[in-house]
């Protein structure tokens with residue numbers, strides 16, 4: 001359990017990756033050092049300056065739809081976002097979150113129970129979130145995705161294991177190696 | 179040897195053949211990528227990951243395409259400098275480079291035959307589903323996955339379930355592929371096909387360009403891939419492997435039937451692509467800019483449609499009509515057959531083939547309060563500039579009629595409502 005209490009930033013349904021990081025503030029446009037300062041620049045202009053390392057984002061349905069831009073979750077990572085909890089995730093963005101080592105939990109009941117500005121403690125390893133007396137369970141991402149999170153990133157995982165996440169599972173039936 | 183494929187969907191067939199074993203929905207496969215496409219916005223991250231974290235290894239440079247299209251030509255010294263680096267790296271490492279002006283990544287790969295039926299094509303761009311028009315397994319990924327695919331030549335994929343979209347009947351005049359594509363997104367919703375493959379059945383009536391429009395919007399329903407069932411038209415344009423065919427016993431997660439004859443021109447209103455309405459309901463809305471272009475609708479037939487409506491007429495005084503051909507080939511063909519002249523005479527403004535203002539970076543971004551009718555694929559808040567601007571997605575025909583009147587319009591004689 002994190003010693004520090006962190007803040008919940010609650011968003012609605014269908015938050016897209018343009019909301020998370022508008023294309024005009026991509027690293028290509030504003031530079032590799034500056035882009036994260038524009039996280040949620042349109043949707044919640046106060047976010048990037050006020051978010052504190054460890055804070056948790058909570059969203060509704062289809063979190064992260066749209067563009068495949070990894071610089072959107074990269075900006076969240078740079079700002080220290082500790083986890084994302086949503087009703088459901090869009091495919092490419094979910095994969096990007098895990099690839100960057102940002103814990104992502106699909107947990108509609110937890111989303112429903114949390115409000116913007118809530119103070120919570122989060123234990124990612126045990127999948128536990130605590131708000132005062134209430135405690136919530138967060139389901140671990142399936143199968144090898146948890147292993148990617150544990151490695152810190154998909155690149156770290158591949159370097160460490162010398163194969164893709166899931167490749168061992170695939171290998172069992174295919175005889176695929178290397 | 180081709181694995182046993184009976185009872186499998188198109189997506190399962192492609193991934194089974196690539197994995198060298200029978201693979202069904204839900205399984206994980208590791209497959210070779212036939213082509214990996216990297217765009218200018220993402221290339222710096224990809225190349226730096228390869229150099230810093232993957233020992234500078236590139237498995238098969240001939241299978242990598244690098245496209246400078248998302249800000250082309252460069253809009254600032256910052257962009258120019260980064261693109262210079264991308265260009266140099268691509269040349270040094272022997273990657274296939276498509277430079278400024280050649281056009282939009284998806285259009286170019288298609289034109290160059292770099293997305294073939296049965297291939298796996300990974301793109302650093304979500305609209306890589308577009309390659310499904312040729313029945314290539316095209317899917318978008320982020321920089322880490324693309325860097326790994328470039329370095330190792332492979333990726334891991336979860337074999338998707340399939341949502342079957344069946345078209346029936348014939349489109350009434352004035353109903354474009356874009357309207358059909360929007361109808362599909364409207365019916366499924368923006369997450370109706372998340373993690374899934376959309377298979378488009380009953381496409382006899384759709385040209386290859388129209389199929390590109392259909393597959394392009396698959397991702398707006400959350401799909402991983404949007405595969406158009408190969409038919410005679412596909413076989414006329416490509417070599418289609420014998421195993422890449424429909425299996426009547428294939429299993430679908432869901433089937434959506436769409437009666438084409440009941441469709442009318444549609445628009446997707448701000449700020450979600452699945453916010454689909456009949457164009458006639460929004461008719462009369464004052465429009466500041468009309469944008470015709472993008473990987474969705476910037477092809478020759480789209481320009482023809484616009485020219486047919488604008489020929490001999492003038493764009494409304496208070497409205498800008500911006501046209502950006504999807505590729506240099508489209509531009510050349512439209513110049514050669516007089517389409518460009520017709521459009522210029524009507525008051526259109528042309529931009530360099532590429533993405534233009536589609537993602538809000540340059541060449542026609544919107545001011546606060548402005549309204550744009552666009553043939554593109556996303557109407558998200560701030561997508562084309564100011565978060566206080568509004569984007570309505572529509573077909574080239576609706577775009578052209580709107581440019582003429584300065585108000586959102588359905589082309590005459592093409593609406594039930596009139």
Ligand code: SF4
Nearest residue numbers: 282472473533536537
């Ligand atoms: S035209 Fe628009 S949607 Fe297509 S690749 Fe370019 S930015 Fe993306």
